[in-house]
Amino acid sequence: MATAKPLYDRLSKNITAYAPEEAREMAFMLLDHYFGLRKTDVLTDKPLPPNRTEPDWFRILERLNRQEPIQHVIGTTIFCGLEFEVSPDVLIPRPETEDLVRLIMHDFADRTDDVPIVDIGTGSGCIAVTLARFLPQSVVTGWDVSENALALARQNARHLNADVTFAIQDILNVAPDFGQQYDVVVSNPPYVTRSEAAGMDRNVLDYEPDLALFVDDNDPLVFYKAVADFCTRHLTRNGACYVEINERFGSATQQVFTERGFSNIQVYKDIHGKDRSIRAAF
Structure with missing residues (x-):
């Protein structure tokens, strides 16, 4: 069964345009957005959702490594606890x-x-x-x-x-x-x-x-x-x-x-x- 931690490690390792700490935060944001997994879920290596639809991770990493904001990549950001759509x-x-x-x-x-x-x-x-x-x-x-x-x-x-x-x-x-x-x-x-x-x-x-x-x-x-x-x-x-x-x-x-x-x-x-x-x- 696929679990969160290996995917998190792979994503944070391959976000190379940013400092490691920023890359790790982005990896947390990606797993939260696409799979609803919080930091504690990732760190405790919870299973990935069984019926998940995998995004195009290669394309996402490519955009992030061009320094496109992660908020544009996922299309939203959190402000005062509310989720707002954003764009250029x-x-x-x-x-x-x-x-x-x-x-x-x-x-x-x-x-x-x-x-x-x-x-x-x-x-x-x-x-x-x-x-x-x-x-x-x-x-x-x-x-x-x-x-x-x-x-x-x-x-x-x-x-x-x-x-x-x-x-x-x-x-x-x-x-x-x-x-x-x-x-x-x-x-x-x-x-x-x-x-x-x-x-x-x-x-x-x-x-x-x-x-x-x-x-x-x-x-x-x-x-x-x-x-x-x-x-x-x-x-x-x-x-x-x-x-x-x-x-x-x-x-x-x-x-x-x-x-x-x-x-x-x-x-x-x-x-x-x-x-x-x-x-x-x-």
Whole structure:
């Protein structure tokens, strides 16, 4: 009877484009995705499912060794305990963004009335869908400039039974007569400068969308200025703005909000001790 450990050993040994520790984690992810085997199942050498359909392991290893993200290979990733479909049209959701979502859920957990939320640059819909699922009182809208991203976000919302309204909208060009007010404005906008690209891994540069990643070096805070300006007109006085940020520009991004009249601004660090998000309120 075929068991999990020999297959795990074979996969981790043949993922050669990454360090051994990363290769082992990828092998665990593959066995979980294709056969529903958890780490403990693999390490205790549980039998492989008897009626399993074997994927094309050669093709999977080939794609991984070209440094195609494993999330693209298997087509999904886990975000806040929910499984989201991903594609090259959207950023792959990351753990740092989970922290931003948990902060919002903590801040609004006790609200009993409707909480209108807009997620600017929704991508896969991971922020919008998670908030709709875990904040029952939320009324969530997701904006993006990419039709392909919105199509995937809508698909994720359907599969995860989340009530989210998605729309094409560019935060740099919001109509002057736009009248909606929000208790939460949240965004994980493009914030990597073009000059930083040289230090990035191929699995990001070659497979994730430039549109969602990069800003010009001559105005790296362009989206934060637009979000903060939007908030001066459309954020309720009891609401808050939440943004993920470039670690290099924590103080400068904080200053963007200060200049626009926000008086309660907090910068949060990620697990590596780097400036990673901001919460701003009036």
